[in-house]
Amino acid sequence: MSFEPDITERLARARADLRMGVPIVLNGPVPALVLAAETLTQQRLTDLLALGGAPVLAITLRRAQTLKARAYDGDLARVLLPDDAALPWVQSVADPADDLRAPMKGPLLCARGGDVTAHRAALDLVKSARLLPAAVLLDVSDGAKFAADHGLTCLALDQVTPHLAQRSALHPVISARLPMEVSEAGRLHIFRPEDGGEEHYAIEIGRPPRSAPVLARLHSACFTGDLMGSLKCDCGPQLRAALAQMGTEGSGILLYMNQEGRGIGLANKMRAYSLQDQGFDTVEANHRLGFEDDERDFRLGADILKAMGFTSVRLLTNNPRKVDMMRSSGVEVTERVPLKVGENRHNTVYLATKAAKSGHLL
Numbered sequence: 001m002s003f004e005p006d007i008t009e010r011l012a013r014a015r016a017d018l019r020m021g022v023p024i025v026l027n028g029p030v031p032a033l034v035l036a037a038e039t040l041t042q043q044r045l046t047d048l049l050a051l052g053g054a055p056v057l058a059i060t061l062r063r064a065q066t067l068k069a070r071a072y073d074g075d076l077a078r079v080l081l082p083d084d085a086a087l088p089w090v091q092s093v094a095d096p097a098d099d100l101r102a103p104m105k106g107p108l109l110c111a112r113g114g115d116v117t118a119h120r121a122a123l124d125l126v127k128s129a130r131l132l133p134a135a136v137l138l139d140v141s142d143g144a145k146f147a148a149d150h151g152l153t154c155l156a157l158d159q160v161t162p163h164l165a166q167r168s169a170l171h172p173v174i175s176a177r178l179p180m181e182v183s184e185a186g187r188l189h190i191f192r193p194e195d196g197g198e199e200h201y202a203i204e205i206g207r208p209p210r211s212a213p214v215l216a217r218l219h220s221a222c223f224t225g226d227l228m229g230s231l232k233c234d235c236g237p238q239l240r241a242a243l244a245q246m247g248t249e250g251s252g253i254l255l256y257m258n259q260e261g262r263g264i265g266l267a268n269k270m271r272a273y274s275l276q277d278q279g280f281d282t283v284e285a286n287h288r289l290g291f292e293d294d295e296r297d298f299r300l301g302a303d304i305l306k307a308m309g310f311t312s313v314r315l316l317t318n319n320p321r322k323v324d325m326m327r328s329s330g331v332e333v334t335e336r337v338p339l340k341v342g343e344n345r346h347n348t349v350y351l352a353t354k355a356a357k358s359g360h361l362l
């Protein structure tokens with residue numbers, strides 16, 4: 001029946017459920033009930049514990065390393081919930097906010113052996129829902145029946161896993177003229193992903209010929225820097241300098257990617273800022289939260305360029321990963337154009353950390 005949602009649509013629904021604190025069921029060889037740790041309530045935790053069995057809190061290897069929990073599963077760990085687990089226990093394993101003030105009393109006991117496909121998919125899902133990367137899972141005997149009885153979204157794990165590994169296709173929605181301070185010949189293009197995720201934008205300055213390398217900037221959203229004039233990073237000045245250079249040259253493409261906080265979302269970026277207030281640097285803060293230092297998929301930017309007919313760029317960046325990713329995605333980078341602006345006394349350490357730990361060019 002054509003009205004039935006396909007796996008892409010069901011995954012979007014599952015992300016929305018997890019963000020609202022509603023459980024989902026991942027139906028594989030060992031069906032599992034899944035709840036995002038961040039949006040778990042005491043009532044749902046109590047109900048989950050009443051089901052019996054051995055619930056676990058899945059966390060990433062990064063978070064496990066901070067907590068000194070044994071990650072027997074390589075990229076993740078399954079921390080066993082104590083019988084009397086209450087919500088604050090789940091929150092303090094998932095969220096590093098109080099790591100220093102009230103360190104977890106260990107040791108945390110972790111499951112080993114068995115299949116972790118559901119746990120891995122659950123972590124992918126909560127990450128893509130822009131929540132903390134931690135999820136509570138409980139094995140249930142009949143996943144489809146459990147989901148139907150409780151009105152929950154039920155996903156077949158053998159469809160979920162290959163789907164999460166792919167990136168979503170982006171489709172052009174609309175474009176319109178946008179006269180701007182840097183150039184009156186501006187045009188804004190909107191691209192929408194199929195997976196229900198955030199839209200990305202391309203700002204075209206002038207009418208760059210598709211046959212020659214275009215001056216291009218792959219810019220990740222930074223609400224604090226781009227809009228609020230934050231001095232903690234260099235994003236706002238980089239955005240304005242890139243547009244100004246395109247205006248001066250008379251043509252260019254600025255891709256404004258809604259990958260806030262290097263792909264972890266604004267709420268998680270603010271969690272990282274709060275950890276930075278406790279003395280951790282930008283990379284350590286991401287790791288303590290359970291993220292990699294950079295969770296962005298730059299290939300989306302290459303997808304937009306190609307959709308617009310560009311095959312070759314002069315890329316405004318100090319980040320060699322952006323250059324590498326463009327090239328491996330089939331977009332030629334004829335030149336890396338450095339973008340050194342916006343250093344101030346608040347972001348000197350941030351910029352030095354990116355150079356030392358993330359390979360940014362000074």
Ligand SMILES: Nc1nc2c(ncn2[C@@H]2O[C@H](COP(=O)(O)OP(=O)(O)OP(=O)(O)O)[C@@H](O)[C@H]2O)c(=O)[nH]1
Binds near residue numbers: 233264269317360
């Ligand atoms: N997680 C996290 N994200 C941050 C922090 N500071 C800035 N960001 C984000 O970092 C990203 C910076 O994006 P870009 O300026 O496009 O990328 P870049 O890797 O610095 O590379 P170039 O500017 O091209 O050299 C934005 O998404 C910001 O929101 C931080 O301390 N933690």
Ligand SMILES: [Zn+2]
Binds near residue numbers: 222225233236
């Ligand atoms: Zn920024």
